[in-house]
Amino acid sequence: MTDLIFNHRSVRKFLDCPVEPELLSRILEAGCRASNTGNMQVYSIVVSQEQTMREQLWALHLKQPCVLQAPVHLTFCADLNRFSLWCRQRQASPSYENFLWFYTATIDASLMSQNVALAAEDAGLGICYLGTVNYEPMRFVELLELPRGVFPVAAMVLGYPDGSFPLTDRLPLEGMVHYERYRDYDVGDIDRIYCEREQSEQTRTLLEVNQKQTLAQVFTENRYPGETNLRCSKALWEAACKQMGWKPAEPF
Amino acid sequence: MTDLIFNHRSVRKFLDCPVEPELLSRILEAGCRASNTGNMQVYSIVVSQEQTMREQLWALHLKQPCVLQAPVHLTFCADLNRFSLWCRQRQASPSYENFLWFYTATIDASLMSQNVALAAEDAGLGICYLGTVNYEPMRFVELLELPRGVFPVAAMVLGYPDGSFPLTDRLPLEGMVHYERYRDYDVGDIDRIYCEREQSEQTRTLLEVNQKQTLAQVFTENRYPGETNLRCSKALWEAACKQMGWKPAEPF
Numbered sequence: 430m431t432d433l434i435f436n437h438r439s440v441r442k443f444l445d446c447p448v449e450p451e452l453l454s455r456i457l458e459a460g461c462r463a464s465n466t467g468n469m470q471v472y473s474i475v476v477s478q479e480q481t482m483r484e485q486l487w488a489l490h491l492k493q494p495c496v497l498q499a500p501v502h503l504t505f506c507a508d509l510n511r512f513s514l515w516c517r518q519r520q521a522s523p524s525y526e527n528f529l530w531f532y533t534a535t536i537d538a539s540l541m542s543q544n545v546a547l548a549a550e551d552a553g554l555g556i557c558y559l560g561t562v563n564y565e566p567m568r569f570v571e572l573l574e575l576p577r578g579v580f581p582v583a584a585m586v587l588g589y590p591d592g593s594f595p596l597t598d599r600l601p602l603e604g605m606v607h608y609e610r611y612r613d614y615d616v617g618d619i620d621r622i623y624c625e626r627e628q629s630e631q632t633r634t635l636l637e638v639n640q641k642q643t644l645a646q647v648f649t650e651n652r653y654p655g656e657t658n659l660r661c662s663k664a665l666w667e668a669a670c671k672q673m674g675w676k677p678a679e680p681f
Numbered sequence: 682m683t684d685l686i687f688n689h690r691s692v693r694k695f696l697d698c699p700v701e702p703e704l705l706s707r708i709l710e711a712g713c714r715a716s717n718t719g720n721m722q723v724y725s726i727v728v729s730q731e732q733t734m735r736e737q738l739w740a741l742h743l744k745q746p747c748v749l750q751a752p753v754h755l756t757f758c759a760d761l762n763r764f765s766l767w768c769r770q771r772q773a774s775p776s777y778e779n780f781l782w783f784y785t786a787t788i789d790a791s792l793m794s795q796n797v798a799l800a801a802e803d804a805g806l807g808i809c810y811l812g813t814v815n816y817e818p819m820r821f822v823e824l825l826e827l828p829r830g831v832f833p834v835a836a837m838v839l840g841y842p843d844g845s846f847p848l849t850d851r852l853p854l855e856g857m858v859h860y861e862r863y864r865d866y867d868v869g870d871i872d873r874i875y876c877e878r879e880q881s882e883q884t885r886t887l888l889e890v891n892q893k894q895t896l897a898q899v900f901t902e903n904r905y906p907g908e909t910n911l912r913c914s915k916a917l918w919e920a921a922c923k924q925m926g927w928k929p930a931e932p933f
Contacts, residue, residue: 430682430685430799430800430802430803431707431711431800431803431804433682434711434714434715434796434799434800435710435711435714437714437715437716439716454854455683457854457857457858458687458851458854459683459686459687461851461852461854461857462686462687462689462851463686463689463795463798464689464691464798464808464809464810466812467812467900467904467905468849468850468851469900470851470852470857472857473857473858473859473863474857474858474859475858475859475860475861475862475863476858476859476860476861477860477861478860478861479861482861506863508857510865510866511856511866511871511874514866514871515871515874515875515897516897516900516901518868518871518872518897519895519896519897519898520894520895520897520898521895521897521898521900521901521902522901522907523897523901524901524906524907524910524911525905525910527910527911527914528914528917528918528921529815529910529913529914529917530910530914532787532815532917533812533815535784535787535788535791536787536791536815536834536835539787539788539791539792539795540791540792540794540795540798542792543715543791543792543795543796544686544795544799546715546716546792547682547686547796547799548682548683548686550682551682551683552683556716557716558716560718560719560785563781563784563785563788564781573859573862573863574862574863575863576863576865579863582788583788597720598720599710599713599714599720599722600713600722602706602709602710602713604763605709605713605722605724605725605726605760606709606725606726606727606728607725607726607727607728607825608727608728608729608730609727609728609729609730609731609734610727610825610826611725611727611758611825611826611827611828611831613762613828614762614763614766616770619763619766619767619770620770622763622767623767642772643771643772643773644771645767645768645770645771645772645773645775646771646772646773648719648721648764648768648773649768649773649774649775649776650773652719653719653777654776655774655776658776658777658779658781658782659776659779659933661781662779662780662781662782662932662933663933665780665781665784665933666780666932666933669780677930678929678930680914680918681911681914681915681917681918
């Protein structure tokens with residue numbers, strides 16, 4: 430298992446070959462074995478396999494080719510709708526459309542999705558998370574017809590990998606781990622943590638291609654620039670308010 | 682691996698036996714192999730092992746005995762501080778203290794934590810997630826000295842299990858999965874999805890002990906009542922605003 434974890438890579442090219450329904454069910458079931466708050470399972474999974482639906486999803490995911498190619502697209506949702514329906518049907522008054530439960534359900538949906546990723550890889554499938562689901566959530570809400578109380582947290586394509594894919598680097602563990610208390614980083618710490626990544630061949634190429642002086646600038650100016658962050662952040666916030674029925678100034 | 686996933690249970694009693702530092706590092710490293718947005722690794726892990734620190738954490742976690750007993754307590758944090766420091770030190774202007782990146786980092790920290798859970802279980806350890814970290818986050822922020830940009834997302838204790846622990850039930854998969862589009866639940870769907878759980882011996886006992894008529898009422902009146910939800914939700918929201926430097930009405 431730990432080997433499987435260390436072998437994880439994002440797969441962005443898939444064979445034209447469907448995923449067997451029984452296998453898919455088993456993988457999704459593995460997802461639901463993850464720890465979750467109060468065993469309330471405040472999440473749902475939308476499975477998209479039809480060609481026309483995948484084409485529409487592909488458009489929403491900024492037309493990343495792997496989305497069109499993969500036979501399965503999964504949308505992991507925070508879902509306070511089902512639990513609330515159950516409560517109302519059982520003479521109980523739910524009060525879960527607030528920031529705490531939005532946050533809780535987001536975490537639980539995430540844990541579930543990571544189990545799905547690993548169970549899929551264990552079965553020889555490849556996966557790729559699609560962060561683009563958080564950019565304009567309302568478009569996914571509309572396409573997938575998510576009712577109030579349901580919010581798209583994470584998306585993933587899966588299928589049989591076509592070819593092999595590189596393992597991406599990670600920052601040294603010491604850069605991420607704090608003992609007992611958070612020890613804030615000084616200039617030397619930052620230099621040390623990012624040193625290897627900054628000196629890699631890949632970074633050299635990135636700086637050339639993007640005509641930047643530092644790798645950080647590739648992130649702040651090309652990949653995730655301020656303006657895009659602000660626009661997407663606003664869209665995400667408004668979608669959360671709408672789906673959870675919040676007054677924006679008081680989401681609790 | 683999939684067997685490991687299906688065998689997951691929360692462990693709430695631990696042997697008085699430390700976790701070897703090399704093993705712990707390997708487990709945390711497995712955490713960092715999870716997919717993450719842009720490979721930015723906007724998360725941190727605070728490892729608490731000292732007795733006095735664990736006693737304080739135990740108090741914050743509503744004195745759940747397993748927190749005091751487990752040799753290791755992990756706090757998985759969204760961390761936009763380190764990445765922003767790096768940007769500023771590299772002539773780049775970070776713009777990540779907004780709702781989008783708070784949400785993104787929350788998801789990434791969650792995926793990482795689930796890898797940690799599974800790698801720990803693969804090594805014979807047991808884990809228990811502690812949802813209480815989301816109830817009064819500022820107390821964790823203060824105790825662990827988390828600076829601005831850093832937010833506690835999930836907490837977990839781990840150690841060698843003392844005894845065996847039951848597998849908890851799950852709702853039938855069909856209740857969680859939607860094909861192509863979200864199909865909202867009607868009365869019959871809800872009855873069917875919750876039927877087995879509602880008729881279990883465990884539910885019968887719960888209703889007796891709590892003197893309730895339905896299992897849903899145990900959730901809405903005993904476990905997660907409206908007043909507590911509201912209080913915790915407000916505390917979570919205020920903590921997020923403080924740590925991310927948001928104007929509450931405009932967190933983007």
